[in-house]
Amino acid sequence: MIEVYGLDIGKLDNIFTEAEMQESFSDYRLEKIAHCKNEKAKKQSMAAGYLLNYVLSRHGLSEKSAIFHTNPYGKRLLDGADVNLSHSGHYVLCAYGNTSVGVDVEGIKEDREKIARRFFTAQEYEWLMEQQDRNEAFSRLWTLKESYVKWLGTGLKTPLNQFEIRMRPEPCVCNTDCYFKEYRREDYCIAVCAGENEFPKEITFL
Numbered sequence: 448m449i450e451v452y453g454l455d456i457g458k459l460d461n462i463f464t465e466a467e468m469q470e471s472f473s474d475y476r477l478e479k480i481a482h483c484k485n486e487k488a489k490k491q492s493m494a495a496g497y498l499l500n501y502v503l504s505r506h507g508l509s510e511k512s513a514i515f516h517t518n519p520y521g522k523r524l525l526d527g528a529d530v531n532l533s534h535s536g537h538y539v540l541c542a543y544g545n546t547s548v549g550v551d552v553e554g555i556k557e558d559r560e561k562i563a564r565r566f567f568t569a570q571e572y573e574w575l576m577e578q579q580d581r582n583e584a585f586s587r588l589w590t591l592k593e594s595y596v597k598w599l600g601t602g603l604k605t606p607l608n609q610f611e612i613r614m615r616p617e618p619c620v621c622n623t624d625c626y627f628k629e630y631r632r633e634d635y636c637i638a639v640c641a642g643e644n645e646f647p648k649e650i651t652f653l
Contacts, residue, residue: 549597590638
């Protein structure tokens, strides 16, 4: 069973102070926070660390002490499990599973057709142009594609226009044993990709 958790970054100040959160983070997370270029990115990274720590604590681990290994593409892996993070705007998402998982969240924005031409296949772009709400359709497809490459563990080393998400009758990648689950939170689209088709009906938001 895949687990999916979310956190509204705007509520972070009501949980811990910055100093208290830094005390519980690993050197890896503290370094990421220190290298953030602005306060928004810093808060997103802190929220990601807090959410990751919460999820790992449900499995007898902690963000500070868990041992991660890094694959050749830079994805951090746990022994016998996988956990993946994504953030956009004021939301952070975390997916956990016993096999590889990928999660992505994207705020719905306008005028994304030029980006779609660059990163979508011809068939994906055709599907996008057929949709009544193209802004929402773009975010749906983008999160599906991002979650897939994160599930693969290659990230953007796998160009988004070199594989195709078929949207009918439901999202899938041909000849690939993975499954997708889509969620919606306000004006954000969320997609999770995993090797098993056992997803929660709803995201657990802290």
